[in-house]
Amino acid sequence: MAVQPLTDQEIQRRLEPLPGWSFADDRLSRTYVFKGHPQAAGLVAEIATIQEELDHHSDLTLGYNKVGVSVNTHSVGGKVTALDFELAGRIEEIAPQHGARAD
Numbered sequence: 624m625a626v627q628p629l630t631d632q633e634i635q636r637r638l639e640p641l642p643g644w645s646f647a648d649d650r651l652s653r654t655y656v657f658k659g660h661p662q663a664a665g666l667v668a669e670i671a672t673i674q675e676e677l678d679h680h681s682d683l684t685l686g687y688n689k690v691g692v693s694v695n696t697h698s699v700g701g702k703v704t705a706l707d708f709e710l711a712g713r714i715e716e717i718a719p720q721h722g723a724r725a726d
């Protein structure tokens with residue numbers, strides 16, 4: 624079955640194991656903070672690799688020591704789907720290896 628927008632209730636349920644992630648304006652978002660720029664840029668590069676593997680891409684913001692991730696699913700008109708949660712989960716797995724901490 625094609626990917627479907629999740630209900631608000633389902634989104635809240637799926638957010639529970641993802642502390643730091645939030646849902647607003649039909650997007651899942653999170654900010655990570657790092658010791659410095661190379662660490663932040665390293666996470667962005669690894670996220671890009673994962674996004675190509677999943678064929679699902681977030682909007683990434685790279686600052687001096689911060690990375691912002693914001694994602695929804697374009698193919699359903701910009702709503703949050705299971706694909707967005709899959710990407711968020713994959714990012715959570717690798718972020719600690721780059722020294723990421725909560726904003």
Ligand SMILES: C[C@H](O)[C@H](O)[C@H]1CNC2=NC(N)=NC(=O)C2=N1
Binds near residue numbers: 678679695699
């Ligand atoms: C052709 C390609 O598979 C699609 O455009 C993919 C690429 N990455 C994507 N990323 C996101 N966030 N939503 C999509 O619907 C999407 N679609």
